Amino acid sequence: MSTVRLNSTPKSGIAGRRRVSSVIVFLFLLVGAVITLFPIYMGVLNSLKTEGDMMNNILAIPRQLEFGNYSDAFEKTNFLRSLGNTVVVAATGLVGIILFSSMAGYKLSRTPGRLSTFLFNLFVLSMLIPFHSIMISLNRISMKLAVQGSTVGLGLIYIGLGVSMAIFLYHGFVKSIPRDLDEAAVIDGCGELRLFTTIIFPLLLPITTTVAILNLLWMWNDFLLPLLMLTDADQYTLLLSTNMLFGQYGNNDWSAILSSLVLTMLPVVILYLLLQKYILNGIAEGAVKG
Amino acid sequence: MSGSSKSKQSLILLAFVFPALLFYAVFMLAPAFGGAWYSFTDWNGLNPAYHLVGFSNYIEALTDDAFFTDSVWFTLKFVIFMVVLQNVLAVLLAVLIESRRRSKAWFRTIFFMPNMISMIIGGFMWLFIFTKALPYIAEHAGLPFLDQSWIGDPKYSFLAIVIVSLWGGVGYLMVIYIAALQGVPGALKEAAAIDGANSWQTFRSITLPMVYPAVTIGIFVTLNSSFKAFDAVFALTGGGPGRATQVLALNIFEEAFKMSGRYGYASAKAMILFLVVLVITLIQLSIMKRREVEA
Numbered sequence: 001m002s003t004v005r006l007n008s009t010p011k012s013g014i015a016g017r018r019r020v021s022s023v024i025v026f027l028f029l030l031v032g033a034v035i036t037l038f039p040i041y042m043g044v045l046n047s048l049k050t051e052g053d054m055m056n057n058i059l060a061i062p063r064q065l066e067f068g069n070y071s072d073a074f075e076k077t078n079f080l081r082s083l084g085n086t087v088v089v090a091a092t093g094l095v096g097i098i099l100f101s102s103m104a105g106y107k108l109s110r111t112p113g114r115l116s117t118f119l120f121n122l123f124v125l126s127m128l129i130p131f132h133s134i135m136i137s138l139n140r141i142s143m144k145l146a147v148q149g150s151t152v153g154l155g156l157i158y159i160g161l162g163v164s165m166a167i168f169l170y171h172g173f174v175k176s177i178p179r180d181l182d183e184a185a186v187i188d189g190c191g192e193l194r195l196f197t198t199i200i201f202p203l204l205l206p207i208t209t210t211v212a213i214l215n216l217l218w219m220w221n222d223f224l225l226p227l228l229m230l231t232d233a234d235q236y237t238l239l240l241s242t243n244m245l246f247g248q249y250g251n252n253d254w255s256a257i258l259s260s261l262v263l264t265m266l267p268v269v270i271l272y273l274l275l276q277k278y279i280l281n282g283i284a285e286g287a288v289k290g
Numbered sequence: 291m292s293g294s295s296k297s298k299q300s301l302i303l304l305a306f307v308f309p310a311l312l313f314y315a316v317f318m319l320a321p322a323f324g325g326a327w328y329s330f331t332d333w334n335g336l337n338p339a340y341h342l343v344g345f346s347n348y349i350e351a352l353t354d355d356a357f358f359t360d361s362v363w364f365t366l367k368f369v370i371f372m373v374v375l376q377n378v379l380a381v382l383l384a385v386l387i388e389s390r391r392r393s394k395a396w397f398r399t400i401f402f403m404p405n406m407i408s409m410i411i412g413g414f415m416w417l418f419i420f421t422k423a424l425p426y427i428a429e430h431a432g433l434p435f436l437d438q439s440w441i442g443d444p445k446y447s448f449l450a451i452v453i454v455s456l457w458g459g460v461g462y463l464m465v466i467y468i469a470a471l472q473g474v475p476g477a478l479k480e481a482a483a484i485d486g487a488n489s490w491q492t493f494r495s496i497t498l499p500m501v502y503p504a505v506t507i508g509i510f511v512t513l514n515s516s517f518k519a520f521d522a523v524f525a526l527t528g529g530g531p532g533r534a535t536q537v538l539a540l541n542i543f544e545e546a547f548k549m550s551g552r553y554g555y556a557s558a559k560a561m562i563l564f565l566v567v568l569v570i571t572l573i574q575l576s577i578m579k580r581r582e583v584e585a
Binding site for chain 2: 033037058161163
């Protein structure tokens with residue numbers, strides 16, 4: 001009896017301490033999570049209030065749901081057109097980056113020799129150059145080539161800026177695909193282009209997913225390059241249109257602004273909740289390799 | 291025979307690389323070289339005629355432009371805060387989240403979410419918090435320290451920018467650190483526990499050395515992103531009050547596109563930013579890689 005008690009007391013003591021520290025950890029994380037979600041929560045909550053309701057009880061649930069803010073924001077930001085513009089930019093960039101980088105990354109990885117080493121280094125080295133160092137000159141070049149002031153043009157610029165990292169990721173991934181596969185296909189009379197499109201490209205799917213996610217997020221959330229390249233309100237992306245809502249001297253119509261922020265944020269948040277696993281894996285992979 | 295097959299191989303290589311290379315050369319390489327070239331000229335962006343002026347743009351920026359040198363110091367201060375706070379917080383979150391069993395996925399989802407949202411959107415939402423919500427809470431909950439002039443007072447606007455940047459960036463590093471932690475073999479930790487190590491000792495002697503490569507990446511990522519910080523500052527303070535929170539990227543942006551249109555001069559500033567980022571990240575990588583080998 002007494003030995004059992006002697007044995008069990010310290011054990012339950014440790015377990016008890018574990019439980020206490022686990023509760024503390026949980027509470028700490030909970031507070032962090034609340035702080036993290038607070039701006040989003042406040043944005044959504046107050047986007048549904050009238051201006052007066054907002055100023056009187058900023059923290060409370062709306063007295064009555066005011067969806068008028070959303071139609072207001074919809075109109076002021078020309079939401080559908082801005083969304084369409086954003087989609088055009090991102091789609092142009094994405095198709096180009098995936099297609100061109102997979103081709104280049106595959107062939108660079110498969111071809112030995114000085115030329116391919118040189119080309120690979122040329123692509124990869126520029127990942128060290130900050131965007132701000134090229135933006136002034138890029139502005140002039142895009143003006144000369146008349147890609148400035150066009151959503152498709154902006155997409156083309158994203159291709160130029162995005163291929164480096166994508167090639168790097170494809171280059172690394174191709175090493176895991178056995179060479180025998182290429183050789184077998186060539187022996188069967190498969191041409192270079194057909195080999196790539198019908199055999200290699202489908203095998204690249206996992207890394208293509210990563211490349212697509214990283215680049216989509218980058219283009220969707222990028223602000224400075226569209227700000228420099230898109231000159232007319234007709235071409236504005238979602239972020240530029242939202243930015244337009246801000247008055248110069250703090251006379252801000254927060255109802256419309258918050259509604260517009262929620263509208264702009266919603267697609268990515270939904271995408272995130274649906275594709276979490278791929279996104280988090282993609283981010284980890286991109287970060288570790290890039 | 292082998293010579294011709296080799297040149298054929300090179301041709302095929304070039305055919306596959308060409309489309310990417312074309313876009314890359316036009317929109318990345320050409321502007322990079324162009325920027326370097328313009329930095330030695332007095333070009334104003336409009337006048338087709340311009341002159342080579344040697345290093346005078348660089349000399350002016352570094353010795354005779356208080357706005358620029360102020361923005362350099364401000365950016366350095368910001369970078370130091372971010373490198374320390376963001377990495378410490380990310381490691382802490384990663385370790386604590388990994389210790390949870392059932393709530394792990396939930397916390398990871400929530401802490402990463404701000405990374406999905408553009409810092410422009412996040413910055414504007416926080417602007418609402420700082421200018422409307424916090425004063426309200428301060429008044430009604432009797433927490434007077436929250437009622438600061440977060441955007442109007444340089445001391446607090448620095449803090450505001452740090453808070454928002456941490457909010458937006460910490461989840462990204464957390465994901466990197468979680469991936470590194472999952473790579474630590476459980477057997478090692480069990481062995482340490484059997485030897486009587488407490489959780490702090492295990493963390494210091496087992497976990498930390500094992501995630502050291504991730505710390506190298508984490509600091510590299512933070513250095514890179516915080517030197518280039520633009521969106522959060524643009525949304526929150528616009529560089530103000532006055533120019534108190536003007537980060538380097540904003541200073542260059544305004545020099546080129548808002549204030550003077552001095553493209554040559556702004557290009558020199560951009561080159562200085564590039565060189566600073568390059569030198570500091572190379573030093574960081576070489577120091578940390580050396581320590582990794584020892585560990």
